[in-house]
Amino acid sequence: MDKKKQFKNIVKSCENRFGRGDSASWKHSDFSDFSSEIQRATKISISVNTLKRIFGKISVDDNYLPQQATIEALKNYAGDYIDEDPIDQVNVSATENTTKSSSPNKSRVVRGVFLVLLLVLLGCLFLITKDKDLGEIKISSTEGLLPKTAVFDLELPSSDDSLFIDFGDKSAPIHLTKGIERISHTYLFPGVFKVEIKDSEKPLVETKIYVPSNKWLGLGFFRQREIPNSYYAFPAVRSGKDSVFHISNLQLQNAGLDTVKSYFTRLCNFTPIEKYSDNFVFETTFKNAKPNKAIYCNSMRFQISGIEQMIRFNFVSSGCSSKVLNAISEEIVSGNNTNLSRFVIDLEKWNTAKLINRNKRLQLYVNDKLIYEGVYKKSVGDLRGVFVEFEGNGYVKNCTLKSLEGKILYNF
Known part of the structure; x- marks a missing residue:
């Protein structure tokens, strides 16, 4: 099974295990819950935006593949839900038998496999770089109820302009220095807040945080x-x-x-x-x-x-x-x-x-x-x-x- 097809199989298996129906109808809250469930099951954090890219909520290139660590986390989460394609297994066996029967064919197959792996590696490196260029905000931890301090892990998007983070509670935006990877903020108000990384013209990356009062x-x-x-x-x-x-x-x-x-x-x-x-x-x-x-x-x-x-x-x-x-x-x-x-x-x-x-x-x-x-x-x-x-x-x-x-x- 080629890597892209195998990845689609893993994604579908994760959707089946999560059990909330067709991912096309999932809301932001479903992806947030899904991210939390994956972290509980695998101890690996996958951001909501990355999950949205994987499940087609955020547009990406046709050949998009996430980082290998993300694929492994999804595979571990899917577990027994993964249904390997028997047709691909038969094709693999047939290929193995053919390569054993002919030494020249075997040499050509080895070279072909090497070229395919090289192309896949280069493609993955390109997509990983492109994914990072888009930027990302992840809530890595929170402390307290109200006030609540949230710690955000950042991947800054590529931009020649100055970047700022707006925490959504009408506090003043904070200038982000190049290379910053983490920032925290204390919320004094309860509410739902949109956290955005923006340049001088528009938002580039966003996530949401909920601060409850429970009374x-x-x-x-x-x-x-x-x-x-x-x-x-x-x-x-x-x-x-x-x-x-x-x-x-x-x-x-x-x-x-x-x-x-x-x-x-x-x-x-x-x-x-x-x-x-x-x-x-x-x-x-x-x-x-x-x-x-x-x-x-x-x-x-x-x-x-x-x-x-x-x-x-x-x-x-x-x-x-x-x-x-x-x-x-x-x-x-x-x-x-x-x-x-x-x-x-x-x-x-x-x-x-x-x-x-x-x-x-x-x-x-x-x-x-x-x-x-x-x-x-x-x-x-x-x-x-x-x-x-x-x-x-x-x-x-x-x-x-x-x-x-x-x-x-x-x-x-």
């Missing part, structure tokens, strides 16, 4: 670019006669947050949930605290995060519709170039927002009035968390996410 959490902070110097976490508890979530200015000030500046408060829960990715009902009842400033754009937003994409809607006070920024999976809709005046509401009164998602078909109601209806294409993936966030301070009576059948997935 409801209250957060207070200045703009996220200023983290970690101005970040505070609070227990998410109900208080007051109305039994609502609210972080008072006094609490924020006692923790060291200067409430004279612009600040944000958030109620969130990032606990992983499988299934229900594009079929759910989200509902929250909220109001913003009265702003201290006489003329000010008040805002509130909520977000449902999946491992692949997110859905986020933004509400603002009167006169501020240009500041609305909604994210609907692959689509970003900005008030800068779209009329989003329907997302202007009286934030100082109690409002109830209800988002119904039926197989990527969205309907958003505010106080029982339909204000948005639309369809998206890219699945958000398995659910990873929700949040309600205020510019300034606010109150939350409830925040729930249920399946279409009424099963409670998140509930505050």
Whole structure:
């Protein structure tokens, strides 16, 4: 069996052992789980991007073969699932018999085999070099829950431009010096973050990291670019006669947050949930605290995060519709170039927002009035968390996410 055909056999056998159906329908989370399972079984780490190249999710040359260590790891993982092709075994036996019967033929076969092996070796060296040129980010280890420190192993892509790594949490990008192979970062916020190596124009390589909270959490902070110097976490508890979530200015000030500046408060829960990715009902009842400033754009937003994409809607006070920024999976809709005046509401009164998602078909109601209806294409993936966030301070009576059948997935 030639090396390419044998490799395809190994890949198919790995797919069979993993047991999640046709790899063509696998999502990012499946490849992430597959990478972890291979590491558990073989003690060898194969990155998600490499697996995507192997299984055709990332385009490569027709003659692509990964490094030999990767092939051996896949072969070890497949184990008894590998089904050798009996036709190729017969052909090998026939070739052996022919070479034994004729000395000149044997000499020619030896030379042919040598040339084939030489070509395969040169091809592998070329592909390995090309694979490295594409670059790669791998999460080699993590420590802690929240905060969580992640260590990333890097293979820098070939580029004549300066390279930077963006950790996805709105912290400042870090310049990558030539030859760097490892870098770490501490995440203070729970969420799903896209980590990218980019040049001055565009992202070149990416991966994702999930930082869970595994409970409801209250957060207070200045703009996220200023983290970690101005970040505070609070227990998410109900208080007051109305039994609502609210972080008072006094609490924020006692923790060291200067409430004279612009600040944000958030109620969130990032606990992983499988299934229900594009079929759910989200509902929250909220109001913003009265702003201290006489003329000010008040805002509130909520977000449902999946491992692949997110859905986020933004509400603002009167006169501020240009500041609305909604994210609907692959689509970003900005008030800068779209009329989003329907997302202007009286934030100082109690409002109830209800988002119904039926197989990527969205309907958003505010106080029982339909204000948005639309369809998206890219699945958000398995659910990873929700949040309600205020510019300034606010109150939350409830925040729930249920399946279409009424099963409670998140509930505050």
